[in-house]
Amino acid sequence: MAMSRALQLSREDLLRAYRQMRTIREFEERVHAEFATGEIPGFVHLYAGEEASAVGVCMHLTDKDAIASTHRGHGHCIAKGCDVQGMMAEIYGRKSGLCAGKGGSMHIADVSKGMLGANGIVGGGAPLACGAALAAKTLKTGGVAVAFGGDGASNQGTTAESMNLATVWKLPVIFVLEDNGYAESTASGWSVGGDAIKRAEGFGIPGVRVDGHDFFAVHDAAGEAIERTRSGGGPSFLHLKLNRYYGHFEGDGQAYRRDGEVARLRAEIDTLDRFRRRVTEAKLLGEDDLAGVDREVLALIDDSVRTAKSAAAPKSADLLTDVYLSY
Amino acid sequence: MSKKSFRQAINEALAQEMERDPRVVIMGEDIAGGLGAPGEDDAWGGVLGVTKGLMGKFGRERVLDTPITESGFIGAAAGAALRGLRPVAELMFVDFMGVCFDQIFNQAAKFRYMFGGKATTPLVIRTMFGAGFRAASQHSQCLYPIFTHIPGLKVVIPSSPYEAKGLLIQAIRDDDPVVFFEHKVMYDVEEEVPDEPYAIPFGEARFVREGEDVTIVAFGRMVTMASQAAEALAKEGVSCSVIDPRTTSPLDLPSILESVRETGRLVLVDEASPRCNLATDISAQVAEQAFDALKAPIRMVSPPHTPVPFAPALEDEFVPNAEKIAAAVRATMRAPSKQAAE
Ligand SMILES: Cc1ncc(C[n+]2csc(CCOP(=O)(O)OP(=O)(O)O)c2C)c(N)n1
Numbered sequence: 230m231a232m233s234r235a236l237q238l239s240r241e242d243l244l245r246a247y248r249q250m251r252t253i254r255e256f257e258e259r260v261h262a263e264f265a266t267g268e269i270p271g272f273v274h275l276y277a278g279e280e281a282s283a284v285g286v287c288m289h290l291t292d293k294d295a296i297a298s299t300h301r302g303h304g305h306c307i308a309k310g311c312d313v314q315g316m317m318a319e320i321y322g323r324k325s326g327l328c329a330g331k332g333g334s335m336h337i338a339d340v341s342k343g344m345l346g347a348n349g350i351v352g353g354g355a356p357l358a359c360g361a362a363l364a365a366k367t368l369k370t371g372g373v374a375v376a377f378g379g380d381g382a383s384n385q386g387t388t389a390e391s392m393n394l395a396t397v398w399k400l401p402v403i404f405v406l407e408d409n410g411y412a413e414s415t416a417s418g419w420s421v422g423g424d425a426i427k428r429a430e431g432f433g434i435p436g437v438r439v440d441g442h443d444f445f446a447v448h449d450a451a452g453e454a455i456e457r458t459r460s461g462g463g464p465s466f467l468h469l470k471l472n473r474y475y476g477h478f479e480g481d482g483q484a485y486r487r488d489g490e491v492a493r494l495r496a497e498i499d500t501l502d503r504f505r506r507r508v509t510e511a512k513l514l515g516e517d518d519l520a521g522v523d524r525e526v527l528a529l530i531d532d533s534v535r536t537a538k539s540a541a542a543p544k545s546a547d548l549l550t551d552v553y554l555s556y
Numbered sequence: 557m558s559k560k561s562f563r564q565a566i567n568e569a570l571a572q573e574m575e576r577d578p579r580v581v582i583m584g585e586d587i588a589g590g591l592g593a594p595g596e597d598d599a600w601g602g603v604l605g606v607t608k609g610l611m612g613k614f615g616r617e618r619v620l621d622t623p624i625t626e627s628g629f630i631g632a633a634a635g636a637a638l639r640g641l642r643p644v645a646e647l648m649f650v651d652f653m654g655v656c657f658d659q660i661f662n663q664a665a666k667f668r669y670m671f672g673g674k675a676t677t678p679l680v681i682r683t684m685f686g687a688g689f690r691a692a693s694q695h696s697q698c699l700y701p702i703f704t705h706i707p708g709l710k711v712v713i714p715s716s717p718y719e720a721k722g723l724l725i726q727a728i729r730d731d732d733p734v735v736f737f738e739h740k741v742m743y744d745v746e747e748e749v750p751d752e753p754y755a756i757p758f759g760e761a762r763f764v765r766e767g768e769d770v771t772i773v774a775f776g777r778m779v780t781m782a783s784q785a786a787e788a789l790a791k792e793g794v795s796c797s798v799i800d801p802r803t804t805s806p807l808d809l810p811s812i813l814e815s816v817r818e819t820g821r822l823v824l825v826d827e828a829s830p831r832c833n834l835a836t837d838i839s840a841q842v843a844e845q846a847f848d849a850l851k852a853p854i855r856m857v858s859p860p861h862t863p864v865p866f867a868p869a870l871e872d873e874f875v876p877n878a879e880k881i882a883a884a885v886r887a888t889m890r891a892p893s894k895q896a897a898e
């Protein structure tokens with residue numbers, strides 16, 4: 230196993246990484262269960278299985294950095310510091326939600342944290358990330374922007390246009406391709422022509438392919454890419470190979486998958502299991518440290534669901550607010 | 557004749573037209589599904605199963621799954637239509653038309669005119685629209701007024717399974733580009749639908765119900781709401797005509813005018829955003845051509861001028877319903893008639 234820089238992270242950082250990944254996992258497992266009861270409205274796309282991407286990337290970012298997310302946005306939100314209680318309340322459509330119940334799962338955002346929104350439009354995020362990068366560059370904040378996008382989104386014109394724009398404007402933007410093998414029911418092996426890395430290189434953007442189940446590999450690669458981009462090296466590209474544990478959306482029968490596909494992934498290459506093994510074998514964290522985090526996270530998610538369920542729905546008058554600042 | 561859902565009616569129209577004419581091909585994201593994946597082929601049959609089974613009947617050559625590239629494949633459908641195919645492209649949610657609008661309104665819509673009448677573009681774009689799914693701001697819009705605004709496009713909004721089958725068959729046989737709007741809340745609505753193919757002509761409104769006091773014009777899912785309102789109002793002694801124009805372009809204005817001349821009162825019901833929608837458009841045309849026939853101000857029932865909210869309570873309040881329509885009808889009945897004012 231190659232020596233990872235991330236293995237030299239401080240105890241606090243390792244705990245933080247684990248806490249965030251655990252929070253995402255627990256959040257998604259719980260939303261999955263609650264959705265089945267019929268209490269959560271709308272379209273919900275779960276991020277479970279992809280935790281190392283959001284956390285491995287966002288650990289290198291602060292509030293002055295921005296990310297543009299996707300329809301599968303809960304993990305990005307948590308990793309970028311969105312309030313978990315506010316997220317859960319949003320998913321339930323409550324007034325106390327991060328978007329006051331007006332957006333729901335597909336539109337969770339917290340611009341103050343540099344989280345520019347989950348996105349209902351596939352490929353909608355990359356141009357926004359370019360804009361955030363342009364703002365950071367023009368205002369000399371030292372910030373960078375990350376565009377998360379799936380294999381499906383990589384085929385949108387907006388993705389190609391954004392990569393070219395990032396190069397010609399020398400924008401501090403990092404494109405993170407989360408290739409989970411499918412866009413809805415369609416395999417990325419079919420839908421993505423050519424090679425993702427070569428596509429990026431075609432625009433003059435250096436790219437690296439990484440095992441997206443390996444937090445340490447993602448953290449290392451993202452660290453290098455972000456450092457390079459932040460210090461004026463121009464846009465960077467990461468191609469993360471990973472898997473989603475649930476259907477495209479809640480309610481997807483997943484007939485396009487092999488029987489037992491997810492069970493095998495969970496048993497063999499689960500991100501959280503691998504993280505636990507690495508840090509305990511290297512004696513960086515103990516089982517009791519991890520168990521402590523697990524308990525903490527479980528309590529947080531329990532509480533967020535309980536609070537969201539009993540929170541108030543928006544009122545009639547709220548329907549008409551927030552369309553314009555003034556009209 | 558047998559009971560069929562809105563979904564089945566559309567599927568049957570596609571199958572029968574593909575059977576009849578080998579130039580008809582269908583394309584869209586996951587319209588069969590499972591491409592390149594280890595599990596079942598035709599795993600989805602479209603995001604809500606509308607095209608399920610067509611791949612098995614007609615093969616992958618005529619049932620084309622696409623990558624997520626709306627500009628690319630909608631434009632390709634337009635180009636193919638210019639060159640001998642009769643493509644039916646599925647733009648999953650009409651909200652996504654933002655991605656590919658150029659190919660529709662600058663390309664497909666204008667070929668015939670720009671090329672001096674020397675081109676035909678027999679293209680159908682099927683798309684899902686409307687609120688009620690808790691799908692929030694980017695998956696719930698109506699947007700048909702935007703397409704109606706564009707010369708060269710025909711715009712169809714079926715209001716029932718029977719209508720959906722006949723209008724879709726007409727759309728596929730039509731030589732102009734047609735945008736065909738399917739309300740996502742209606743896919744499981746059932747009614748008797750003939751088994752054999754039939755076409756419903758464009759530009760001919762359907763008189764859903766005939767009455768004497770008030771004319772209600774409604775589109776798509778709102779036709780059901782308007783009929784419910786008319787039913788309730790009949791018990792109060794108010795008799796309403798309900799007109800479903802079926803197509804917003806061409807629009808059967810003569811039928812609307814004829815009815816307004818009989819009733820003298822008009823309520824327009826439109827699920828689209830209230831500015832520059834079909835209600836305002838028809839209102840303007842009626843005011844211009846039948847002002848003298850009106851006994852009361854025209855009433856419009858539309859959502860407020862906001863994006864579609866996510867929270868269920870807000871979405872329910874946002875969408876027009878039978879009560880709101882009935883209230884508008886009662887208001888036009890209360891308005892002083894011209895005779896009374898004189
Ligand atoms: C412009 C647009 N086209 C299509 C869709 C419907 N849709 C939502 S998610 C999705 C698949 C996206 O695949 P990918 O980018 O790989 O992300 P993943 O779901 O795998 O995370 C599709 C086709 C959409 N929301 N927006």
Ligand SMILES: [Mg+2]
Binds near residue numbers: 380381407413
């Ligand atoms: Mg994907």
